[in-house]
Amino acid sequence: MKKISFTLNGERRQVHVSPNEILLEVLRYKMGVKSPKSGCDSGDCGACTVILDGKAVRSCLIFAVEVDGQEILTLEGLSADGLSPLQQALLEKNAFQCGYCAPGMILSAHELLSNKPHPTEGEIKEAISGNLCRCTGYQPIIDAIKSLTQKR
Amino acid sequence: MAIPYEFHYEKPLTLQAALELLDKHGENSRLLAGGTDVANEIRMGFRVPGLLIDIKGLEELKAIRVTDGALHIGALVGFDTIRASKPIRDHCHILYEAAGLVASPGVRNRATMVGNICSAVACMDSAAPLLVHDALVHCRSLGGERVVPVAKWFVDNRKTCIGGRELVTHVSIPLQEVKCAGAYQKMMRYTGEDLAAANVGVLRFADGRCHVAFGSVGPIPKRSPRLEKHFLEHGVNPESIVRAREMLEKLIKPISDVRASKEYRMHMAGVMLERALIAAGERLKMPRVIAGKE
Numbered sequence: 001m002k003k004i005s006f007t008l009n010g011e012r013r014q015v016h017v018s019p020n021e022i023l024l025e026v027l028r029y030k031m032g033v034k035s036p037k038s039g040c041d042s043g044d045c046g047a048c049t050v051i052l053d054g055k056a057v058r059s060c061l062i063f064a065v066e067v068d069g070q071e072i073l074t075l076e077g078l079s080a081d082g083l084s085p086l087q088q089a090l091l092e093k094n095a096f097q098c099g100y101c102a103p104g105m106i107l108s109a110h111e112l113l114s115n116k117p118h119p120t121e122g123e124i125k126e127a128i129s130g131n132l133c134r135c136t137g138y139q140p141i142i143d144a145i146k147s148l149t150q151k152r
Numbered sequence: 153m154a155i156p157y158e159f160h161y162e163k164p165l166t167l168q169a170a171l172e173l174l175d176k177h178g179e180n181s182r183l184l185a186g187g188t189d190v191a192n193e194i195r196m197g198f199r200v201p202g203l204l205i206d207i208k209g210l211e212e213l214k215a216i217r218v219t220d221g222a223l224h225i226g227a228l229v230g231f232d233t234i235r236a237s238k239p240i241r242d243h244c245h246i247l248y249e250a251a252g253l254v255a256s257p258g259v260r261n262r263a264t265m266v267g268n269i270c271s272a273v274a275c276m277d278s279a280a281p282l283l284v285h286d287a288l289v290h291c292r293s294l295g296g297e298r299v300v301p302v303a304k305w306f307v308d309n310r311k312t313c314i315g316g317r318e319l320v321t322h323v324s325i326p327l328q329e330v331k332c333a334g335a336y337q338k339m340m341r342y343t344g345e346d347l348a349a350a351n352v353g354v355l356r357f358a359d360g361r362c363h364v365a366f367g368s369v370g371p372i373p374k375r376s377p378r379l380e381k382h383f384l385e386h387g388v389n390p391e392s393i394v395r396a397r398e399m400l401e402k403l404i405k406p407i408s409d410v411r412a413s414k415e416y417r418m419h420m421a422g423v424m425l426e427r428a429l430i431a432a433g434e435r436l437k438m439p440r441v442i443a444g445k446e
Contacts, residue, residue: 019161041153042192055261061191065161130256
């Protein structure tokens, strides 16, 4: 077991992990952060997306020991003070049904909008291209992200 | 799903410390950079090491430099960094193009190009661009440096000629003296996370030379000297392209699997070869030099 410490949603946290423990599982089962989901467990579906040092990454492909000293943002942190404008826009457009992809989708869009407040539709599609949604067919999600970029 | 295999983890902070660990543990260790392949392989019980050596602390492997007539790309340079790098866009545009087709942004934010050629899965996107540019792979061990042309790097599917005590520090891409332009084509079902069912890289030079490389149509990605000779002798024109597509039947050996049949791969390799040749030809006409010097 190794003791690692990292910033999780703005809070300094410490945890003991074995080298074979995957970040996604440590977040869910040791840290109580349940928004990142286990979907494909191989980096394809994007349900496990978290923001690591400012970048959207696949937490199912990262060993927890790797994030020692780093900073992680999940949906819990993003919406700590209520729904973010992005979440509000998704809600208004009824962009999700089952919601399983939502945390990953929102964080991928969040990364895009943080770096590029006025993306093109192509850039929006590119940003969420690794987040699979099996309910709504993507269009309402794209519309919601787009509506936000126009409001600004 | 929890990983049922146990192993140790070290994160050396100097290259020397990493090489010493490698020297001590050899084949029983595995290097970890972006981890997008390593984590998956370990989860599947494939190439599970006794010791995982995380090299992300080695600052000297993070650089992209243009020096001594070559573009040097460090082992820790990720595909997202490649997409944002002006030197790579200027000097090796085909690599910039291919990097944008690797999986999805969330994977590109983590995955490295050197990791891609070390995992050496036959469908990798980095190989064809590096092959047409005659890139060199720089390996280090406690014994010193070894430089391997990328054409000799791949030995079999998922197998390279790297030694058990070696680490790739960087890849260097010689700057071309003659004006040239490249193009990359990838056959996939959808954007976002698909592996190439076949891929083609082409680099055309102003003096008429043409480099051609294929991936995912055999156990290792390869240049095609026969096609290159063909285009050098006959030029690149509609007739020579038709002939090249006929020649392809004997030059590549695609297989059928879950992603595509061998017939479909064979057909699409020809289509993509044609598209890449035309795209590279158009880029070569552009006033802005996409790769190499004016």
